[in-house]
Amino acid sequence: MFSSLFLTGLFFLFFGALLPLLSVRSGRYVRTATLGFTAVAAVLLLVSSAGVFTGDVQEEIASYNVSNALSFSFALDRLSSFFIIVISVVSFCVAIYSAGYIEHGGGNAKRNILAGLMNVFIASMVLVVASTNTFSFLFFWEIMSLASFFLVMYDYEKKETRKAGIFYFIMTQLSTVFLMVGFLALYQVNGSFNIEAMGSASQLMTTAIFLSLLTGFCIKAGVIPFHKWLPYAHAASPSNISALMSGVMIKVAVYGLMRFVLYVLGPVDWWGILILVLGTISAIFGIIYALKEHDIKRLLAYSSIENIGTILIGFGLYIIFQAHNLPAIAYLGLAGSLFHVLNHGVFKSLLFMATGSIVNATDTRDLEGMGGLIKKMPYTAALFLIGSLSISALPPLNGFVSEYMLFAAFFSSNTLGDPMLTILLVLCLSVFALTSAFVATCFVKAYGIMFLGLPRTDACANAKEAKKPMILGPAILAALCILLGVFSPALLSASGYGTLPVPDLMLVGSFLLATYAIIWAALYHSYPNKTRVGATWDCGTPLSSRTQYTASGFSQPIMRMFKATYKTKEIPERTFYDKQNSLFRSGEAKVTLLKFFEEYLYMPVGKKVMSLSIRVSRMQNWNLDTYIAYAFVAVLLVLVYVGWLI
Amino acid sequence: MNIDANYVAYAFLNTAFIILISPLFMGVAKIVKAQAQGRIGPPLLQPYYNLLKLAQKERVYSNKSSAITKITPYINITIMIVASLGIPLAFAPENSGGLGNIILLLYLLAMGRFFMAAAGLDAGSTFGGMGSSREMSISSIIEPITIIVFAALAFTLNTMDMHQMFQTAAQEMSFLNPALILVSIPLFIVLIVETARVPVDNPETHLELTMIHETMLLEYAGRDLALMELSHAIKQTMLMAILINILVPWGYAREFTAPAVIIGMLLFLAKGIILATFIGLTESSMAKMRLFALPNLFIIAFFLSMLTILLEVFR
Structure with missing residues (x-):
């Protein structure tokens, strides 16, 4: 039953891919139909994978022999169905959003190809996750890379896009090389391409396979120091594609890592430490780089690096605690990690889509050219606010739940019984805390500079609210941000993690709502409710968009405190009239950032x-x-x- | 999670108590500072008069500002009140209501800060922007210390729940525990930083050098300003309560009866006044630090809290 739903979904994606490619020059209705196919396919895939996930069953899908040894075969289990849930939820909303977004820029042919390739991209991601042997895994991995490469190159006329595309292509091929080496070594040991528990192999061999696969998946997931393609590619591609790439594609790499480490190789505790440290480094550097960024899409891309780091931290904690026989705490780490996969998919796609609407309306990606958009685009502003609150892990939204689980696992690190390891975990904890505080700072900056204050350009002052589908798509995700947070206890117990000690956000949410209502009602009636509108206090200098705080100004204190990390060089060049350097003649000051x-x-x-x-x-x-x-x-x-x- | 009659009684009493006494501690610190400077200072109840006066005045909004400015005071006070349920000042019911979790508490405070900083940017003035930028930067770099302090507390008292922490501390009377004494120093620094006091910020002014917390409130007037100031006072009392109830839990009500609760409240009030006096003295005896010299102070706090962790781990 689930497998037939799944296959029907894939057929929809297939026809959705074929339709616009067959009639490239046709008009809008073809694209809309295609995106409709995508949405229907996403619903079918969601139903089938949710069925498998909640039922905890193993579902064989299909198997096609190519030759004697090589075959495409697919199946769903709990892990893969969870990732397909993430893919289908995000794809559904992106499909709705694209119906409006795709009509900006490009001719008919380009728009049709974008819609068609998007289906190929989604189908390939689903099939990577569903693959049960390394051959079909790698095959669809390559399809996924190629499809996303072409999608990144959508605006190939721009030099920046071409550079980003080539950079992305090379990095993604590098990742495939590492995976292929790892898979061939696995074949040497197992004698088959099936993804199954590895037979007996020397420790050296296992370690080598692990490192090779880890490198491959880390490149694709954008883990620091393999992250450089991510900000380029995410910034250059159309926003609906950035939403898919950041929300979903990099998670496919996380899936690969989890699948091969847990089900094939069998983890050892130092792997957990390695993954934890990699995750911590990615998280802190990702957000530190995001803070300095004032290209909004690159800011979001760096924030994705941070979130991948967070996901890896949870996975690393799982391996460490599992190796020390503390399954209750270990599952806190794993559940946190997996829940963060879903949450990040939801809020990051939401943010990318809202950003896409803004970039369309203002024609710039630079924060310094925005401002005051809350008055022009109130719905988009509300959506972006929910996304920002959620990514900053504020209760009672979904981001808080996953980060809380990681904090709770960290707070139990004194039960490990290994002092050195405990100290390492506490150090990672402090870095993780700094990371999550920086996330809030980063998104206060992004939200405040984009939406509040005065418009900084004319394009921004005359911006128009986005079209309905471009609000509806992200609005579903914004609703999910709230629902996944408030109903987290029910969701966790439905997925078998009911025993985890997570604060009841339903209760917190209702307390907040009730208190707000009481205070508002009490004040509304009992005191003089007079208001007056005046000018902002400006010390006598008329207020203009040039006098308000800028994005660079906002992050300047942190940039200065973390000078060593940014490798900033402040070059003040001054000339004076006299030798004592007191009469200033002229000068120029600049800050350069080293691309470390x-x-x-x-x-x-x-x-x-x-x-x-x-x-x-x-x-x-x-x-x-x-x-x-x-x-x-x-x-x-x-x-x-x-x-x-x- | 079930809410029983005890919890409801606790919720009302605790909330009423914290709202009532918070402005007092502000007033005490002000008087101490005035006395230290050779002035007489305002009357003890001046903060209450201020709040009442502000509440009756009209509100002025900037023509540049948006809904964010209007909702922030309500959101802020709501968050402080809900968060204060997690910090039982003088007595803790058996049932913590699930709100006592310290991570939840920290992130509720972060939510208030998020909105306050956004409101600072809302009117398009340079003052507000500068305040938000500095507030977010400083609160970010104090965050690792806060977390390590709470991790040290969680390791020592073996729980993440504030209610249970206070109960354990009251039962064991563990004020001679070296870990707790050590951790109280960084906790005090966190208190100073979070409540925007000298040497980090100066609550008296919004001159250029100290433009952090007060500048974000510059555009507020009337009732909104009263709400913002009250929430700031509540936040200070919550952080003070953590320090008091863990370091000196004498007289903390162990059972939920009227005499025990009243004694607990009175003792908390006394201890709070002493701590507020100490805060006032600390403020008077120090100069405001440069913004970029602050990381040095934070490193000291980080070192001390890490030392507590080492103490716990190798015990």
């Missing part, structure tokens, strides 16, 4: 690869004699290897 990872990691590696390939390319000298010599040596080597010469 690019300059110290990516470029050196790139240069090494470049020089190596130049050396290799010297072997190709366009000379027939040389090539015959190569062929001869090759034949000789083969003969030696086979043993015919000796």
Whole structure:
């Protein structure tokens, strides 16, 4: 029953992909129909995967043999169905949103291809998660990478987009290389491509496979230091695609990591420590970089890096506590991690979509060119506010629940019985706390600068509210932010985590609502309710958009305190009339940010690869004699290897 | 989670008590500072008069501001009242109502801060923006210390629930526990930072050097300002209560009877006045620190709280 629903959903996606590609030049109705297919498919996939998830059953879907050893085969279990729930919820809302969004910019052909490829992209993500062997996993992984590459390249006319696309393409291929190495090594051990518990292998082999797969998945998930593609690609792609990539695609990599570590390799405790430390580093640096950013889409992209870090922290905690035989606390970590996968999918897609509406309306991604939008786009402003509150983990919204579970797991670290490990966890805890405080700062900045105050440009002063579908899509997610938070106790017990000690947010929410209502009602009636509208206090200088605080100004204190992390250079150049440097003549001051990872990691590696390939390319000298010599040596080597010469 | 009659009684008493006494502690600190400077200072009940006066005045909104400015005072006071349910001042019912969780408490406070900082940016004035920026920066870098302090408390008292922490502290009379004495120093620094006092901020002024908390409220008038000031006072009392009820829990009501509760309340009032005097003296004896010198203070607090953790881990 669930498998037939699942296959029907996939067929809808398939036809949705085919329809616009067959009639590329046709008009709007084709695209709308396609997105309708996507939405229907998402509902079908959601129903089938929710059925599998709550029923806790193993559901075989289908298997197609390609050759003797290679086959595509799919099945759903609890882990994969959970990730398909995330994919389908986000895809549904993105499909609705796209019906409005897609009509901006580009011609008919481009818009149709965007709608069609989006279906390919969603289908490939679903199939990666549902794969039961490494062959079909890698196959659809590549389809997913290619589809997303083309989607990132939507605005290929822009130089920035081309750079982002190529960067993304190279990184994603690098990730595939690591995965392929890991999968082939697994094949060596297991003798089959099935994703199943690994047979006996030497410790070295297991470690090597783990590290290779970890690197591969970390590149795709955008874990620091492999994160550099993420801000480029997310900023360059259309906003509905950013929502899918950030909300869902990077989670597919998390799924891969969880699947292979838990079900195939069998974790060891130092893996947990490694994942925890990687997660902590990603979380703190992700948000530190997000704070300085004033391109709103890049800010959101860096914040995605932070959230992937948070997810990894939970997963690392699970492995550590499980290795120390503390399953109750371990499940707190795992549940927190998985719930954060869902939550991040919900609020980050919401934020990306709301941002897309704003970028369409104001024609800029720069925070310094926005402001005052709450008056022009009240619905979008309300949606973005809910997303910001949720991502800042404020109760009673959903972000709080997952972060709370991680905090609770951290707070139990004194039960580990290993002092050094406890101290490591406490240090990670303090960094995690700093991270979550920075998230609030970052989103106060984003919200305040975008929506409050005075408009900073004319485009912004004349902005129009987004079209209905572009409000409806994110509105569903905003409702989910509230519902997933308030009904978290019921949801957790429905998914079998009912025993976890999580504060009852339903209660907190109703207390907040009741208190607010009482105070409001009491004050409304008992005191003189006079109000007056006046001008903002401006010390006599007329207020203008230039006098208010800017995004860079807002984050300046933190940038200064964390100077070492940003590698900022403040260059004040001043000339004076006199030798004592007291009569100021002229001057210029600037702050430059060092692109640390690019300059110290990516470029050196790139240069090494470049020089190596130049050396290799010297072997190709366009000379027939040389090539015959190569062929001869090759034949000789083969003969030696086979043993015919000796 | 079930709410029984005891809890309802507790909720009303605790809320009424904290609203009533919070302005008093503000007044005490003010008088102490005035005396230290050789002035007489305002009457003890001046904060109450101020609140009453403000409540009767009309509210003025900027023509540039939006709904955020209007809802923030209500949201702030709501959050403080709900959060204060998690901090039983003088007596704790058996049933903590699930609101006593310290992480929940911290994030409720963070929510109030989020709205306050947003409201600071709302009117488009430089003052408000500067206040929000500094407030968010400072509260961000104090956050790791707050968490470590609470983790140390959770390790020592073996619970994450504020009600149970206070009960355990009252039962064991653990004021001689070195971990708790050590952790009270960073807790005091957190209190100073969160309540915007010297050396971090100066509650008396909104001059350029101290533009943190007060500047965010610059655009508020009348009843809204009264609500904001009251919520700030409640926040201060909550943080004071954590320090008092863990370090010196003498007289904390162990059972829910009228005499015990009254004694508990009176003793809390006395201890609160002493602590407020101490806060006033600390403020008078220190100069305001430069904004960018603050991380040094925070590192001291971080070091001390980490030391507590080490003490607990290796015990």
